[in-house]
Amino acid sequence: MTVSSAPGLEAADRVGRDGAHDVATARRRRRPVHWVLSAVLLLLAAQLVNFVIGNKSFAWPTVGKYLFEPSVLKGLGTSVLLTMVTILLGTVIGVICLAVSLSGYAPGRWLVHAYVAVFRSIPPLVQLIFWFNLAYLLPRLSLGVPFGPVFGSWPTNSLISPLTAAILGLSLHEGAYMAEIIRAGVLGVDEGQRVAAKAMGFNGRQTFFRIVLPQAMRTIIPPTGSQFITILKGTSLVSVIAMGDLLFSVQSIYNQTFEIVPLLTVACFWYLVVVLLLSALQRRLEKRFARGHDREGAS
Amino acid sequence: MTVPVVRMDNVRKVFGEHAALDGVDLEVAEGETVVVIGPSGSGKSTLVRCLDQLEPIDSGAMYLDGELLGYEEHRGGLRALPESRVSAQRRRMGMVFQQFNLFPHFTALRNVSEAPVRVHGKPASEAKLEAVELLRRVGLADKAQAYPRQLSGGQQQRVAIARALATSPRILLFDEPTSALDPELVDEVLAVLRRLAGQGNTMIIVTHEMSFAQEVADRCLFMENGRVVEEGSPERIFRNPRSDRLRAFLSRYRQGVA
Numbered sequence: 001m002t003v004s005s006a007p008g009l010e011a012a013d014r015v016g017r018d019g020a021h022d023v024a025t026a027r028r029r030r031r032p033v034h035w036v037l038s039a040v041l042l043l044l045a046a047q048l049v050n051f052v053i054g055n056k057s058f059a060w061p062t063v064g065k066y067l068f069e070p071s072v073l074k075g076l077g078t079s080v081l082l083t084m085v086t087i088l089l090g091t092v093i094g095v096i097c098l099a100v101s102l103s104g105y106a107p108g109r110w111l112v113h114a115y116v117a118v119f120r121s122i123p124p125l126v127q128l129i130f131w132f133n134l135a136y137l138l139p140r141l142s143l144g145v146p147f148g149p150v151f152g153s154w155p156t157n158s159l160i161s162p163l164t165a166a167i168l169g170l171s172l173h174e175g176a177y178m179a180e181i182i183r184a185g186v187l188g189v190d191e192g193q194r195v196a197a198k199a200m201g202f203n204g205r206q207t208f209f210r211i212v213l214p215q216a217m218r219t220i221i222p223p224t225g226s227q228f229i230t231i232l233k234g235t236s237l238v239s240v241i242a243m244g245d246l247l248f249s250v251q252s253i254y255n256q257t258f259e260i261v262p263l264l265t266v267a268c269f270w271y272l273v274v275v276l277l278l279s280a281l282q283r284r285l286e287k288r289f290a291r292g293h294d295r296e297g298a299s
Numbered sequence: 300m301t302v303p304v305v306r307m308d309n310v311r312k313v314f315g316e317h318a319a320l321d322g323v324d325l326e327v328a329e330g331e332t333v334v335v336i337g338p339s340g341s342g343k344s345t346l347v348r349c350l351d352q353l354e355p356i357d358s359g360a361m362y363l364d365g366e367l368l369g370y371e372e373h374r375g376g377l378r379a380l381p382e383s384r385v386s387a388q389r390r391r392m393g394m395v396f397q398q399f400n401l402f403p404h405f406t407a408l409r410n411v412s413e414a415p416v417r418v419h420g421k422p423a424s425e426a427k428l429e430a431v432e433l434l435r436r437v438g439l440a441d442k443a444q445a446y447p448r449q450l451s452g453g454q455q456q457r458v459a460i461a462r463a464l465a466t467s468p469r470i471l472l473f474d475e476p477t478s479a480l481d482p483e484l485v486d487e488v489l490a491v492l493r494r495l496a497g498q499g500n501t502m503i504i505v506t507h508e509m510s511f512a513q514e515v516a517d518r519c520l521f522m523e524n525g526r527v528v529e530e531g532s533p534e535r536i537f538r539n540p541r542s543d544r545l546r547a548f549l550s551r552y553r554q555g556v557a
Contacts (some may be wrong), residue, residue: 093359196400199351200414200466203383210417212403292403292446 062203062262066253067269075249076270081237082245084232086170087224094182094209099208101183112179119176125237127169132241134160164241166235173233185216217289225282229275236267246270302365303328303351304470304501310359312342312347312349312525319345320356321525327470327503332496334533335505336514337522338548342395343505347472350503351394352385363391364469393463397475399455401447406433407458410441411465419466426465433457434462437491453484460491471495473504509552513537521545 052058065071073105097115100108108289119127144150189212198209239248250263257263303326312320327333333522335343348354350361352369361368368388370377380388401410411430415421421429433441439458447455456476463471476492477485489511496502498517506512512519514534519536521529521544529536529545540546 119453153420159367190400192396192398192400195353196394196396196402198386199353199389199392200395200462201386204416205385205418210413211402215402249310260544292405 024097026184049156054075057261058265059259059262063265063269064249064258066072066259066263066266069253071249071253072246072266072270075244075246076274078244078249079246080233080274082166082170082235082238083228083232085167086174087178087228089167089171090174090178090227090231091182091224093171094178094180097175097179098182098186102186114174116179117162119172120180122173124169124173124234125240127173128165128237128241131168132160132165134165161189162238165236165241166243170231170234170238174227175216177227178224178253181227182216185218185220186212189215190220218286218293221282221289225285228278233271234276247296303344303362304331304364305503306365307346307350308360308513309361309452310349310361311357312345312354313357314406314514322359323525323527325520325527327501330409330501331406331497331517332500332502332515333518334516334519335503335520335522336507336509336512337520337528338534341522343522344457344474347394347474347503347505347523351392351472352389353394363388376466379438380435390414390466391469393466393468393471395456395459395463395471395473395477398497399447399452399479401455401459403447406444407439407461408447410458411462414462430461430465431542432542433464434458435463436464438487447555451484452480453487455472456488457491460488460495464495470501470503473506475505475507477506477508508550509537514537521548523548 052054062075097112100234101112138156140152140153141156141159142153146153193205193211193215197211202211235245236247239251243246246267250267254260254263305325305327307325310320311318319366321434323342323346324511325333325346335346337343347356349356350368355369360370365375366388369380371380371384401407402413405413408427409428411433412423412426415426415429416423431440431443434443437460439454439457442450442454442458447458450458456479460476473492477488480488485508491507492502492504492511493515498503504512504515505543513536514533516533520527520532521534521536521540521542523544528542529540536545537549541548
């Protein structure tokens with residue numbers, strides 16, 4: 001015999017008769033390791049639930065009491081509003097940086113490089129405190145010709161409130177990131193698109209806003225979504241300059257009642273809700289700008 | 300004497316050390332189809348790209364309907380036109396690219412109607428009707444709502460042709476319109492080009508399709524190393540090449556095709 005036969009196998013099974021095998025009838029392979037893992041996970045989950053419900057220090061009734069407290073909701077509104085203003089100003093700064101660096105005007109390009117380098121390097125918390133204390137460096141802010149006549153002058157402390165310091169600090173920080181995100185998105189659009197738009201007689205602005213940017217949005221949106229979330233959480237930093245954001249509003253309550261954990265839980269709950277809403281919005285936007293990038297759909 | 304639609308006058312274009320166009324003269328008359336052939340890197344594509352002012356030229360001059368392209372007379376010399384007027388000149392030419400360059404985020408219909416609406420200020424409803432008619436003429440009436448990625452290469456290039464036609468250009472420029480296509484899709488695009496040539500459109504076609512060139516051209520240009528080496532009727536160029544270079548080029552092609 002030339003063929004060595006495996007024990008327990010008939011010759012026909014090894015060779016295969018017509019119609020003897022059909023992979024569609026195959027059973028799934030059992031995975032005992034997964035069963036063991038699932039049992040362990042269930043056990044851990046049960047312990048977690050027991051901890052969260054059973055531990056009186058969580059004080060869930062207190063959480064419920066403060067969840068819709070007007071001052072907490074006002075703080076939440078401030079955080080969301082600050083996030084929106086920051087993203088909006090950051091995006092405007094980002095687009096301006098891009099326009100300047102693409103314009104071919106060299107000093108403008110250097111300026112953009114310097115801006116991005118400096119404002120990405122300084123932690124936003126440091127910037128917030130810095131802007132809030134601007135009066136120390138510049139007691140008065142003036143409007144006028146450099147080294148020439150002055151048209152108006154105001155005490156810095158009357159202009160830099162916690163709100164303006166927060167907007168300045170966060171927007172300048174965010175703008176540096178958005179400049180890079182938008183630049184990467186725009187560079188990712190095929191050069192042929194710009195050439196085709198130019199050949200059709202589109203001017204620079206039309207080419208950018210109608211052809212390049214909509215296509216760049218696909219790559220701009222995901223990192224911008226992350227930035228949105230980072231900024232929302234970053235607004236908690238403004239509590240150090242006594243601005244009434246979500247964190248500051250729960251802090252002012254627990255500073256009086258000493259119910260620290262329940263009130264931080266309230267803050268966590270609202271941060272989580274807003275981030276989940278933002279993520280859902282991001283996915284819808286991504287779908288919207290993916291138009292024409294799948295082969296399915298309208299035909 | 301009638302003014303040619305397009306005139307190039309001793310045009311030079313240099314990339315670094317390499318002269319992509321090395322003193323090119325060209326006139327294209329109303330309704331004429333000029334086909335440009337030549338080996339890769341001979342300057343054929345640069346010729347049409349420079350003419351559409353997608354690349355600046357280094358010396359010489361170009362005219363569209365007798366109007367100087369890209370420059371104006373100023374204090375006894377020349378100075379560059381502002382970008383807005385260059386754009387206005389580009390609008391009077393239609394360009395079809397090797398890689399189609401359709402806008403992937405617009406439907407076929409919107410690819411065709413976008414320039415008439417945005418650039419020429421046509422009412423959207425009117426532009427849309429005309430776009431449908433143009434798509435019908437390239438055999439794609441049923442694909443108006445499709446996005447470019449849902450179309451084959453040949454269909455995309457036909458949309459691109461409809462797009463170039465949409466602004467009623469004075470001249471159509473084709474930069475190797477079938478070079479990026481699978482062989483079985485080439486004919487459907489050539490059929491459209493043939494029809495356009497037959498309808499008296501003024502065109503410059505850069506191509507590697509020799510039999511098509513011979514059939515459709517009113518006049519043929521053979522380019523090599525940035526110069527027009529030979530120029531004449533298609534019969535003259537293909538049956539009776541004078542220069543050794545053209546003979547060598549054509550025989551290489553015949554071997555390649557056979």
